[in-house]
Amino acid sequence: MEEHYFGGAWTEIKLDILRKYLDFYTKALSKQGFELLYIDAFAGTGSRTEILPSVPMFDQEEKKISLDGSARIALNIEKKFDRYLFIETNSKRIKELKKIRAEFHNTYIKIENADANTVITELASKPIWSCNKFRGVIFIDPYGMEVSWETLKAIVKTESFDVWYLFPISGVCRQAARDHTKMEEYKKKLLINCLEQENGKMHFIKK
Numbered sequence: 001m002e003e004h005y006f007g008g009a010w011t012e013i014k015l016d017i018l019r020k021y022l023d024f025y026t027k028a029l030s031k032q033g034f035e036l037l038y039i040d041a042f043a044g045t046g047s048r049t050e051i052l053p054s055v056p057m058f059d060q061e062e063k064k065i066s067l068d069g070s071a072r073i074a075l076n077i078e079k080k081f082d083r084y085l086f087i088e089t090n091s092k093r094i095k096e097l098k099k100i101r102a103e104f105h106n107t108y109i110k111i112e113n114a115d116a117n118t119v120i121t122e123l124a125s126k127p128i129w130s131c132n133k134f135r136g137v138i139f140i141d142p143y144g145m146e147v148s149w150e151t152l153k154a155i156v157k158t159e160s161f162d163v164w165y166l167f168p169i170s171g172v173c174r175q176a177a178r179d180h181t182k183m184e185e186y187k188k189k190l191l192i193n194c195l196e197q198e199n200g201k202m203h204f205i206k207k
């Protein structure tokens with residue numbers, strides 16, 4: 001089994017809010033006649049492993065616990081979505097997602113081993129959204145600055161999704177500089193990719 005170590009107490013708070021939100025969402029829309037879609041753009045393995053702190057002096061052993069990640073949380077809500085799409089670049093994590101798909105064999109689950117930006121922009125460009133048949137939630141939970149602003153713009157155009165984007169504010173702050181003329185090119189590229197831009201250029205604010 002591929003273990004996925006990430007997060008901490010704040011992650012549980014975040015995922016608990018997600019669980020409640022998804023639960024309200026599918027219940028609220030259940031009688032509106034929409035086909036409900038859940039897209040986990042950075043799905044991970046569906047679980048997360050955490051090591052609980054120990055006090056060796058008191059003969060305590062380190063304890064490993066496995067908790068539900070966003071993909072499992074979305075599948076375990078009371079009133080399910082009609083279709084699930086899990087996107088993940090790491091092939092070991094994809095294997096774990098496939099095990100989840102086998103476990104939930106009565107649920108429609110599609111798994112894409114690809115870059116979320118590519119999959120989402122392609123999906124968003126399909127001429128299906130104007131028929132007002134679909135509604136959904138896209139959960140975007142990257143480690144860092146992997147999400148392109150163009151991806152967000154493509155989602156907006158569908159007018160069909162609620163988006164949860166855990167924005168990498170610390171990543172952006174790390175790349176930023178007081179004087180943008182001294183900023184390295186690769187940092188500029190990273191920032192331009194994930195922030196609002198006009199004609200391929202980011203707007204720097206001069207003090």
Ligand SMILES: C[S@@+](CC[C@H](N)C(=O)[O-])C[C@H]1O[C@@H](n2cnc3c(N)ncnc32)[C@H](O)[C@@H]1O
Nearest residue numbers: 042043044069070088089090115116141142143
């Ligand atoms: C913070 S983890 C996601 C955790 C997951 N949401 C959960 O709650 O269990 C981010 C995941 O995104 C994957 N990833 C990184 N870049 C990606 C990309 N461009 N497209 C899709 N997945 C990506 C990583 O392999 C990692 O598993």
